[in-house]
Amino acid sequence: MTQNSTGNPRHFLDISEVAQTDLRLIIEDATRRKQLLPAGDKPLAGKMLAMIFDKPSTRTRVSFDVAMRQLGGETLFLSGAEMQLGRSETIADTARVLSRYVDAIMIRTTTHDRLLEMAEYATVPVINGLTDDTHPCQIMADLMTFEEKRGPVKGKVFAWTGDGNNVLASFAEASARFDFELRIATPQGSDLDGRFIEWARGEGASITTTTDPLEAVSGADCVVTDTWVSMGREDRARGHNVFMPYQVNERLMAAAKPEALFMHCLPAHRGEEVTDAVIDGPQSVVFDEAENRLHAQKAILAWCFGEATGGLSSHG
């Protein structure tokens, strides 16, 4: 088992819970591993990752699975509904039991408390594969992608338009850790939970909020959006007319810098939060983001086991 200096396993729970130097190390390690042939890169040989999914997934499931195998390890896919968890065995007991079998646990779940309980009782590293509140692994891949295309994120302007959801929450945390400006445009009533903004501002982040997408996007280096209805949040769904002004279309993209990138974690709802012209257009890097999930997951896994190393030039 990999432990940190306090004797606890090294979890990857949220951007806010990981030191800036470690986050930077993970991005460097991901970039380095992307250039390596998987055949020569087996630091996790003999390790087993359990992957628990309480919600659907394509990218997170496949990228963690392939990442672990390419690093020499193995994976177990576990559907929460088919485990005893689905018949109300506690998260705490599940964590204690799984820790006797596997070397790390990745969990995609509903309430953030379930993730935290898993981390509290597991004696192996726990990784957040998305909760109702945050999606930190996604943001690591997104920042890696931006830096591949445009250099350091430090000082750059990211504009979010749409729902104030879990992906945005991790972006807000990242804006503090990586020192980029974040402008958020959400409709009233769909704003990001204020505690994420307060935390980030308390760490020195520059975050502005507005209901005007043009104001947020104007002069931005990167325009980001996501679904208007997150998984398990269907009860909070609002009429499309509320969100339509926040759609990323060619008119909105034209307000950003000419070299601005368009990002979306996927899956996309074409014709809703983004038009085909933008997502399939020259500024879109959505499939590079998806690919980089694989490389970022490798670096996150390696970091949890104390195997992450830099070695490329740092973007500080």
Ligand code: CP
């Ligand atoms: N972006 C992302 O996490 O995709 P999946 O829901 O397919 O895992």
Ligand code: NVA
């Ligand atoms: N906000 C989305 C992200 C999906 C990867 C959701 O939670 O459904």
